Amino acid sequence: MQLIADHIAHAYGPLPVLDDISFAVGPGEVVAIVGPSGCGKSTLLRILGGLEKPQAGRALVAGAPPSASLNPLTFVFQDFALLPWRTVEGNVRLVLEGHGLTQAAMDETVRDVLSRTRLTDFARTYPKQLSGGMRQRVGIARALAVRPALLLMDEPLSALDAQTRELLMDDLVELVSGDSAEALGMVYVTHNLDEAVRLADRILVLSRRPGRVRETVTITADRRARRSDDPGLVRRARELWELIRADAAEADRELADVETIDG
Numbered sequence: 001m002q003l004i005a006d007h008i009a010h011a012y013g014p015l016p017v018l019d020d021i022s023f024a025v026g027p028g029e030v031v032a033i034v035g036p037s038g039c040g041k042s043t044l045l046r047i048l049g050g051l052e053k054p055q056a057g058r059a060l061v062a063g064a065p066p067s068a069s070l071n072p073l074t075f076v077f078q079d080f081a082l083l084p085w086r087t088v089e090g091n092v093r094l095v096l097e098g099h100g101l102t103q104a105a106m107d108e109t110v111r112d113v114l115s116r117t118r119l120t121d122f123a124r125t126y127p128k129q130l131s132g133g134m135r136q137r138v139g140i141a142r143a144l145a146v147r148p149a150l151l152l153m154d155e156p157l158s159a160l161d162a163q164t165r166e167l168l169m170d171d172l173v174e175l176v177s178g179d180s181a182e183a184l185g186m187v188y189v190t191h192n193l194d195e196a197v198r199l200a201d202r203i204l205v206l207s208r209r210p211g212r213v214r215e216t217v218t219i220t221a222d223r224r225a226r227r228s229d230d231p232g233l234v235r236r237a238r239e240l241w242e243l244i245r246a247d248a249a250e251a252d253r254e255l256a257d258v259e260t261i262d263g
């Protein structure tokens with residue numbers, strides 16, 4: 001299944017937020033979205049997931065979702081959004097309830113996703129007993145349980161410390177490393193350019209608001225072989241930062257001009 005952004009534009013009242021965004025992402029692919037704060041990244045993700053209707057253009061899917069998918073486009077958020085009164089297993093089970101699955105099918109899915117996220121030993125644990133990294137692994141396990149075609153991730157690692165981020169990055173790399181037609185894909189919104197170059201096949205650099213695709217950076221190196229201290233990747237991250245910094249500086253200058261005129 002492919003997710004296609006087709007000339008998406010959006011505004012909130014008089015505030016234009018996104019302008020003419022087009023790209024596609026399919027099985028086994030990761031598209032990262034970076035750009036200055038407030039340029040419309042989260043809005044774009046919500047539009048892609050069908051939570052918000054764009055003012056112009058559209059988000060559409062092409063091709064069949066994975067077999068038995070309960071939710072082809074599934075969100076993973078920064079704040080984990082776990083229910084504190086449910087165990088790890090209970091939090092995963094929650095998204096499977098009400099779909100008419102047999103108990104055995106549910107058990108099997110829970111077992112499978114907890115094993116894929118290395119949480120098997122913590123099935124009966126409550127979220128407050130877990131570290132931040134483990135909580136986000138529960139968030140990811142829950143997302144995987146519904147057999148998504150694509151994960152829509154909004155700063156999924158931002159609440160975590162650097163070491164934990166690094167470990168979860170390895171997990172995410174593994175998750176998207178299948179290459180079947182049913183392999184998982186991701187749209188990955190991040191402020192962290194190191195994460196973008198570690199994970200993505202393509203990085204969309206958005207301009208400041210209204211977000212346009214200022215540049216698409218392609219990274220071809222084998223995802224599994226990428227290391228965060230790889231000089232090539234470090235250089236790409238620095239180039240990305242230069243692109244974003246130029247835009248942020250321009251926005252600041254404009255704001256200063258307006259203040260001068262007002263004053």
Ligand SMILES: Nc1ncnc2c1ncn2[C@@H]1O[C@H](COP(=O)(O)OP(=O)(O)OP(=O)(O)O)[C@@H](O)[C@H]1O
Nearest residue numbers: 012015017035036037038039040041042043044209
């Ligand atoms: N529901 C809403 N109603 C009105 N304005 C909104 C709404 N949601 C977002 N905005 C505004 O739209 C712009 C884009 O917001 P969005 O959250 O998409 O940016 P972002 O790129 O995700 O920012 P950040 O990097 O800080 O997470 C911002 O100026 C924000 O204030």
Ligand SMILES: [Mg+2]
Nearest residue numbers: 041042043154
């Ligand atoms: Mg955001």
